[in-house]
Structures are given as C-alpha cells and as structure tokens.
Amino acid sequence: MAEIRLENIVKKFNEDTVVKNLNLTIQDGSFTVIVGPSGCGKSTTLRMIAGLEAPTSGDIWIGDECVTHTEPGKRNIAMVFQNYALYPTMTVRKNIEFGLVNKKVPKAEREVLIREISDIVGLTEHLDKKPQQLSGGQRQRVALARAMVKKPKVFILDEPLSNLDAKLRGQMRRELIELHQKLGITFIYVTHDQVEAMSMGDQIILLDKGVMQQVDNPMKMYHDPNNVFTAEFIGTPAMNIVKRTEMDRYLPDLFKKAAFVGFKPEHALLVDEEWAISNYVIMESEILTTETLGAETIYAVRNEAGMMNIKSFTEPITNTKKIHVAVAYDKLYFFDIAEERIRHSYSHNTIPLSQVKKPALVGGN
Amino acid sequence: MSWIKARPYVMIFPAILVFTLFFLYPIGYMIFLSFHDWNFVSPVKEFVGFSNFTSLMEDAKFLQVLRNTFMYSGLTVFLTISISLLLALWLNKKGAMYGMVQGAIFSPHIISLVSISMLWMWIMDTDYGLLNWFLGLFGITNIPWLTDPKTSLLSLIIVAVWKGIGYYTLIFIAGLQSIPRDIYEAAALDDTNRIRTFFKLTLPMLSPTLFFLTIIGLIGSFQVFETISIMTKGGPINSTNTIVYYIYENGFRFFKIGYASTAGVILLLIIGIFTVFYFKLLGRKVHYQ
Amino acid sequence: MKKNPFWKVINGIGLLLLICIFALPFVWMISTSFKTLGETMTFPPNWIPNQLLWENFSKAWNSGPFLKYFLNSTIVSVGILILQFATIIPAAYAFARYRFKGNNFFFGVTMVTLMIPTQLIFLPVYLQMSAFGLLDSLWGLILPFASSAFGIFLLRQSFKQVPEELLEAARLDQASEWKIIIKIMVPMAKPVLITFAMFSFIAHWNDYFWPLVMTTTEASRTLPLGIAKLREVDGGVAWNILMAGNLILVIPILIIFFFGQRQIIRAFVYTGVK
Ligand SMILES: Nc1ncnc2c1ncn2[C@@H]1O[C@H](COP(=O)(O)OP(=O)(O)OP(=O)(O)O)[C@@H](O)[C@H]1O
Ligand SMILES: [Mg+2]
Numbered sequence A: 001m002a003e004i005r006l007e008n009i010v011k012k013f014n015e016d017t018v019v020k021n022l023n024l025t026i027q028d029g030s031f032t033v034i035v036g037p038s039g040c041g042k043s044t045t046l047r048m049i050a051g052l053e054a055p056t057s058g059d060i061w062i063g064d065e066c067v068t069h070t071e072p073g074k075r076n077i078a079m080v081f082q083n084y085a086l087y088p089t090m091t092v093r094k095n096i097e098f099g100l101v102n103k104k105v106p107k108a109e110r111e112v113l114i115r116e117i118s119d120i121v122g123l124t125e126h127l128d129k130k131p132q133q134l135s136g137g138q139r140q141r142v143a144l145a146r147a148m149v150k151k152p153k154v155f156i157l158d159e160p161l162s163n164l165d166a167k168l169r170g171q172m173r174r175e176l177i178e179l180h181q182k183l184g185i186t187f188i189y190v191t192h193d194q195v196e197a198m199s200m201g202d203q204i205i206l207l208d209k210g211v212m213q214q215v216d217n218p219m220k221m222y223h224d225p226n227n228v229f230t231a232e233f234i235g236t237p238a239m240n241i242v243k244r245t246e247m248d249r250y251l252p253d254l255f256k257k258a259a260f261v262g263f264k265p266e267h268a269l270l271v272d273e274e275w276a277i278s279n280y281v282i283m284e285s286e287i288l289t290t291e292t293l294g295a296e297t298i299y300a301v302r303n304e305a306g307m308m309n310i311k312s313f314t315e316p317i318t319n320t321k322k323i324h325v326a327v328a329y330d331k332l333y334f335f336d337i338a339e340e341r342i343r344h345s346y347s348h349n350t351i352p353l354s355q356v357k358k359p360a361l362v363g364g365n
Numbered sequence B: 001m002s003w004i005k006a007r008p009y010v011m012i013f014p015a016i017l018v019f020t021l022f023f024l025y026p027i028g029y030m031i032f033l034s035f036h037d038w039n040f041v042s043p044v045k046e047f048v049g050f051s052n053f054t055s056l057m058e059d060a061k062f063l064q065v066l067r068n069t070f071m072y073s074g075l076t077v078f079l080t081i082s083i084s085l086l087l088a089l090w091l092n093k094k095g096a097m098y099g100m101v102q103g104a105i106f107s108p109h110i111i112s113l114v115s116i117s118m119l120w121m122w123i124m125d126t127d128y129g130l131l132n133w134f135l136g137l138f139g140i141t142n143i144p145w146l147t148d149p150k151t152s153l154l155s156l157i158i159v160a161v162w163k164g165i166g167y168y169t170l171i172f173i174a175g176l177q178s179i180p181r182d183i184y185e186a187a188a189l190d191d192t193n194r195i196r197t198f199f200k201l202t203l204p205m206l207s208p209t210l211f212f213l214t215i216i217g218l219i220g221s222f223q224v225f226e227t228i229s230i231m232t233k234g235g236p237i238n239s240t241n242t243i244v245y246y247i248y249e250n251g252f253r254f255f256k257i258g259y260a261s262t263a264g265v266i267l268l269l270i271i272g273i274f275t276v277f278y279f280k281l282l283g284r285k286v287h288y289q
Numbered sequence C: 001m002k003k004n005p006f007w008k009v010i011n012g013i014g015l016l017l018l019i020c021i022f023a024l025p026f027v028w029m030i031s032t033s034f035k036t037l038g039e040t041m042t043f044p045p046n047w048i049p050n051q052l053l054w055e056n057f058s059k060a061w062n063s064g065p066f067l068k069y070f071l072n073s074t075i076v077s078v079g080i081l082i083l084q085f086a087t088i089i090p091a092a093y094a095f096a097r098y099r100f101k102g103n104n105f106f107f108g109v110t111m112v113t114l115m116i117p118t119q120l121i122f123l124p125v126y127l128q129m130s131a132f133g134l135l136d137s138l139w140g141l142i143l144p145f146a147s148s149a150f151g152i153f154l155l156r157q158s159f160k161q162v163p164e165e166l167l168e169a170a171r172l173d174q175a176s177e178w179k180i181i182i183k184i185m186v187p188m189a190k191p192v193l194i195t196f197a198m199f200s201f202i203a204h205w206n207d208y209f210w211p212l213v214m215t216t217t218e219a220s221r222t223l224p225l226g227i228a229k230l231r232e233v234d235g236g237v238a239w240n241i242l243m244a245g246n247l248i249l250v251i252p253i254l255i256i257f258f259f260g261q262r263q264i265i266r267a268f269v270y271t272g273v274k
Helices: A042-050 A092-102 A107-121 A136-148 A166-183 A194-200 A218-223 A228-233 A244-250 B002-034 B051-058 B060-091 B096-110 B113-123 B130-136 B149-177 B181-189 B194-222 B226-232 B243-253 B257-281 C005-032 C055-062 C066-097 C103-115 C118-132 C138-145 C149-160 C164-172 C177-188 C190-206 C209-214 C223-230 C239-273
Strands: A004-013 A016-026 A031-035 A057-062 A077-080 A154-158 A186-191 A203-208 A211-216 A240-243 A260-263 A268-271 A280-292 A297-303 A306-312 A322-328 A333-335
Touching: A004 A042, A016 A042, A016 A211, A031 A042, A031 A194, A042 A077, A042 A154, A042 A186, A042 C164, A077 A136, A077 C164, A092 A107, A092 A136, A107 A136, A136 A166, A154 A166, A166 A186, A166 A194, A186 A194, A194 A218, A203 A218, A203 A228, A211 A218, A211 A228, A228 A240, A228 A260, A228 A333, A240 A244, A240 A306, A244 A260, A244 A280, A268 A306, A297 A322, B002 B257, B002 C066, B002 C103, B002 C118, B002 C138, B051 B060, B051 B257, B060 B096, B060 B149, B060 B194, B060 B243, B060 B257, B096 B149, B096 C005, B096 C239, B113 B130, B113 B149, B113 B226, B113 C005, B113 C223, B113 C239, B130 C005, B149 B194, B149 B226, B149 C005, B181 B194, B194 B257, B226 B243, B243 B257, B243 C118, B257 C118, C005 C239, C055 C066, C055 C239, C066 C103, C066 C138, C066 C149, C066 C177, C066 C190, C066 C223, C103 C149, C118 C138, C118 C209, C138 C209, C149 C190, C164 C177, C177 C190, C190 C239, C209 C223, C223 C239
Parallel strands: A031 A186, A031 A203, A077 A154, A154 A186
Antiparallel strands: A004 A016, A004 A057, A203 A211, A240 A260, A260 A333, A268 A322, A280 A297, A280 A322, A297 A306
C-alpha cells in the first residue's frame, strides 16, 4: 500500500506561509494531478512529499509509515524534474545506473534493469551518449528511465512536459498515461496547465495561494466547481462570472440571494432578438471580437452586465453585431459573498430547444 | 540532525585552519611585534609602544623605501595597463599569427622570476648586454641600467612591465570580446568616430576589468622581491630597495624584528586604506553590466 | 577596413617586432646554454652557437645537489596541489551549497586573505614555522599554501552554477553528500579545477621567495634556489652554465605550456576575468 496522506501540513519560508494547513489523501495507484496558478505552492508540496523540503509542521504518511523525517533517498519515491536534472557529465547509462549503484544493486542485476527500462522508453541506441547530445524528448525519457529504474512506490513529476513543444507534449502525455497504467503505481503530477490536468488525472487537486480549493475527478471539477476560483480556473475560456447586482435586470427574484452569477461560455446560446422564452436569461449584447478556431468560435460580447465570452460550435456569425445571449437557468452557477458555491435545489423546466417555435439565429451546444 | 548542522563547519574547517594559522594569526602577531623590540634570540620582547612607528617615520632610508615602493608599483601598473590596453585593441583579431603573438607575449608570465631576473641582468648588462647592443645600433651607448641609481628602479619597472604585459593584454582581450557586438553596430549607425567609440563605449565597458587589474596589479607590485634580490640587492645606494626587501633585510640580516614588523604593518595599513578608498570611490563609477 | 597593402606590411612588421621583444630573451637563453664561456662574451651576440656544448647542463646539474632540488620542487608543488584540492573542494561546496550561520563571515575571512600580499607577512609566518619546528623542512614550504582563498573563490562560483535540481535528483538517488561532490560536482567543475591546478603548480614550481626565506640547508631547498646559487660559483658569472640551469628549471613549465597553451592561457585569463 502506498497511499499518501498529508496531515495539517504547513510550510513557511521565513515569514511567508506558502502552504497553509494542507490535508489530503492521494490514493494508491491513482494518477493525481496537482494544479494551480504559478507560485501557489505546488512544487513546494511535491518537494515535501519527496523529502527535499521539510514541512514546518504536520506529518506525511506513505502507506502506514510516517516519513516526515525520512531522508529523500529512503522514501521509495522517484522524481522527474522540470528541467530533467540529468547529470551532465555522465552518459545516459550512468545516469540511469547512478541510483542503483548507490543502492548497492549488484552489477549483473543493474545490467538487466537498464536494458529493460531503456527498452520501455526507447533509449537503447542512446545509452552511451551524454545528455547534451540528446533532444528534449529524449532527455525527458532519460529522466523517466532514471526514475523508473528504481522501481519506486510513488512517481513524482514536476511539470515534466513544460519544456517540450506542443506536439511532443501531446505525445509524451499519452505515453505517461500508458506508463501509469503499465506500472500501476501512484503518480503525482504537477502542472499549471488545466488542460493537462483534465486530460491526464483521475484525481485533481486544485491549489491556490497554498490553500486547497477542491479535490475531485476531472468531470466533477468541470461540472461542479466548489467556488469562484475553481470555476474560473477550469475551462477555456473561463466561466463568465458577474456580480449578481449587474445581472438583476435579467434574473427572476428567485436567484437574488447570490452575490455572483456565472455560466460557462459553451452553455450560452446566441439567438435573434425577438426570441424570448421562459427559464432563460436573455441578454441583449453586442459582439466585440470573433475568434475562429475551426471547430469552434469564441465571441467576446458586451452587454449591460459587462463583458462575456461565448463559445459556439457552429459557423461564425458575420452578418450582424447585435445579438442576444441566452443561458438556461439550470446552466447558471451561483456563489455567495465569500465566493463559495450556492448549490440550488431550484428545479425548473427549461423548454428544449427543438420545441421552440422560432429557431435560434445561431445556436450553440 | 546535529551532524547535518555540523557538516558545513567540518567542511570549511581545514581551509579556515590554514588561513588562521598562516594568515590571520601571523598578521596579529606582526601587529603585536610592531609594538616590541626584539632581536630574535633574546628571550624577552620588550614593549616599546609606538616608538618603532615614530622612528621608522623619521628614518630617511625607510621613507625612501616607501617612495621606491610607490614609485615602482604606480609606474608598473600604469605602464602595464596602458600598454596592454593598446596591445589588446591591436591584437584582438582572429588568425594564426595573432594567436602566436598572444602566446609569445604571454610566455614570460609562466617563467620563474629567478630565470627572468637573470635573463634581464644579462640583457641590461652595461658592457655585454643585449639592450645596449641594440641601442648601440642607434648610437646610444653604455647606459648603466642596473648600476646607476638614476636608472636602476626604472630598469626593474621595465622588467615587471615586460613580464606582466602578456597576461594583462589577454585579460583585456577577453574583456573586449565580452562586449556585445550590437552596441558597436548601434554606434556605427549613429556615425560615431573611432576615438569617440573607444572612450564612450569600449572604455566604460572595460571598466570592471580595468578596476580589477589595477587592484591586483598594485597588490602584486607591492610585494616585489625576487627581481630586487637577484638583480640589484636593493642598490645601488638603496635606489631599488622596496618594502618586502626592506623587511627581509631588517629581519634576516639585522635581526630587528620589531622594526621589520612595523614596516609590514605600515604597508598593510596603506593597502587597507587604499583598497577601501578605491572600492568606495571608484567602485561607484565602474560600469557593471 | 584597411585593405591598404602598406598598412598590412606595417602591421606584419609590428607583430614580428612584438614576438622578438618577448621571445628573443628566451632564444638567447637557450642559445647561451649551449655556448662556451668565451662565446657568451662575444659582441654582438651569436644567436646560433658555434657548437652545442651539452656538458653545460651536466656541469650545472652537478654543481650542487640538483637531483635533491628537483625532487624537493616536485614534492612541494605536487604536495601543495593535493592539499589544496583536499581543502578547497569541501570548503567551496559548503560555501556554495549550505546555509549555515557564519557562511558569509567565513567566506569574508577567506576573501580578506585573498587581498593580503603573502610576501608581506613572511616574517611572522617564519616565526610561526620556527615555533612549530618546521623551519627548513618541506612541510614549511607546503603548509602555508595548503589551502587557497583564490581556489575556493573560483570553485565556489562554479559550484554555485550547478542547478539545485541536480543535487536533489542525486539525493533522491540515495547519493551521500560525499558522493554528490565526487561524482557530480567535481566532474562538472573540471575545467575550473584544471585551470586552478595549472595556476597553482606553475606558481609554486617557480617560487623563489618562500624557499629562500624558510630553508637554510640543501636538504630542503628547491630548484629556483639552486639555480640562483649557480650565479655565485667562483667569482665571475658563467652565463652559459647559469642559463643551462635556468633551462632545466624552465623546461618542465615549457613542456606543459607547449601541450596546454590554450588551456593555460585560458586558465590564467579566466582567473583574471572572474
Ligand atoms: N526556498 C524558498 N525560499 C523562499 N521562498 C520560496 C522558496 N521556494 C519557494 N518559495 C516561495 O513559495 C511559493 C510557492 O512556490 P512553489 O515553487 O511551490 O510554486 P509553484 O506552485 O510550483 O509555482 P510554479 O508553477 O511557478 O512552479 C512562491 O511564492 C515562492 O516564491
Ligand atoms: Mg513549480
């Protein structure tokens, strides 16, 4: 068992509290992604798990062993660094072998392990090269091989793909997911890229300013954000969130407890002006910019509630600037003054689009 | 846990021990001795207060030694730096020939001062020396380089400059090469002439190097000993006696330990004041990138 | 810019002149060491000796315990180098990589010793050595240089440039600090270490001052002293023998310089630029 538990972890650098009372459990065998904006404490959290940084207070458990004071080398954790951190004076083989030698693994056994691992990551031909002679992707693989060869219980990766170009990043992402399935051990993966988090993780931990915002699986995170921060962090473009007072003219009294109202850009419909039905918020708007991405189109619109992003999957509108934005009541998210989510029990019947008499000028969804 | 706390101290200990035993303690001891009268054999070191200092300052010979030391250091550093800077501007080019010249002018730097001193003793020999032979071709004859008090210090300065130029030139070349090309291109687009480019761009960009070389050059020159000891023995009539040689003579020939130590302390003080002053005053004007 | 052939010629002559100014003395040194005593006095000087008098070298070598000098020089220069490596590597690592109380203070102390001319404080060091009973021994020549502020300074710079991640990777690989130094830091700092080694070896091989001050008998004298003493051989100076002796002193350095010219020049320049 290699379930990892952080209990009341606090980390201060001098007077700065970088991690504030973190409690979380990372399930054995999971692919857990820690995500959050730059400087929120992701790396620090990871480094505390690896033992490279000691927590100011609190305990860290791996399985049923408390490792708070265990040396990094003894925790059975392998780590892949953002800049790979390959030993520049050693060949690929020596890089992979270094940890094994330190563990006093006999030579014959080392040979077997190296052959096995370099086969998995496709490095066999490059074993006698120095890191400088390899491409970015190959270096990444060496870093992976070096981590894997120790057969760790936990695999930690700190933004391992951020130095690669977009195409290679996509490929390595898939390879990492496969690797996780093959090895079946716990992966903890740090990124600040929410797309990466959504596509890779089976559990996502969202941090902000050293405080855990939400822990959920990707779909839950997307559909059911706990607060404004999560709602704005997940999804591109981010959820539109406006002060409820700005929206008053469009809302029924029913919703007037909330401090903020939000809806996802992809949940809005663009309709023609006379079209009005119940259970929809209808906002008369003006298109400011149109961003065509091929499969989808993103509009920036302005109306009396402010600026909003709308995402639609149909042909871009070119013939008019004036439109109406329609959002179904049940696609609205409400947050209180502390930016926490208000989960509504409000039940309503939104009329399906197909039954609407007059067709939408341009419809989304 | 305590080992982890102690580890850095253990690691620096050997080095710090060496510095303490052979630098810091001796400096302290030298200061101590400068307040005493001692002939090296007598069991008592008699405390004499500042009398060593006062008598040194009244000692015409010591004053000459100080003057010689400053003359020697100042001129050596000034000449070496100016000539090297010119050479660097000239030799900062690619090509086998330039590489060879750079190697040649550098070579004296790795040769022992013993050999260099002897070489130059012969070169500067009044009757059989290469230098006078060469000058003879131009009708200048029989300059008594090392045996005339008028030229002896200058002769030593020539040797020091000859030895030092190659090293300084190469450092200046390295400095020149680290100046980004684009600022010259910008200057060229502004139609700046070469003299102006040198004074307004090159020199300011070289100022850290200049600053550094002046400091190490002076500190190095203050301790000149080998050439004096081999070529002139401080003479004729003390014209080449400088401070380290003076300390050596007083300590090892006349056994005036207190006196010798005081001379050392005085130079140390001068170096200290000078360094602080130099860093404070000029350090601010130096252009760091 | 200056395609003008006239300037090209002037430039070439200038370069040749430079080479002459700096190389001719050594050419003379070599040529003199093969001459007869009489020939050294000819005027103007003969650049190529009439015959090669190899016996000048054996005369120089046999005029004193030169084997002893040579061995002493080797022991002192190499011994200093080994001790310096042993003291500066851990110190530079600690200064570069650990946060501890007094880090800045002790590093400051190190830098102060860098600013103080060593030859200025020889007298108290001499007294110190005499108190330790190390006068006139090779230890007396080695120990004062058993560490090098300059070496620590250079190496610390270079250790500081190693990314922290690399050390962390090594720690996760269960490497001890000692192993990190030997297997990762030192190989990465190899150019600096070679630079420093050459610098140090040349300086101490050539050193005349300390052996002069610290030794009194032949048993602990080094080559430069032996060479300097050649001058005092019976009355007049035998330039041919003297230069033969100097050549013996210079040759090891010249050989090193010949093979490692680029590296040495880079070494010295590097130490000056940093
Ligand atoms: N050694 C340190 N000393 C002082 N402050 C530190 C140290 N390491 C990190 N911090 C601070 O802690 C905060 C969190 O840093 P951390 O590296 O964990 O951020 P991160 O979430 O990994 O960011 P990024 O996405 O940019 O890598 C930052 O504000 C940083 O300045
Ligand atoms: Mg980070």
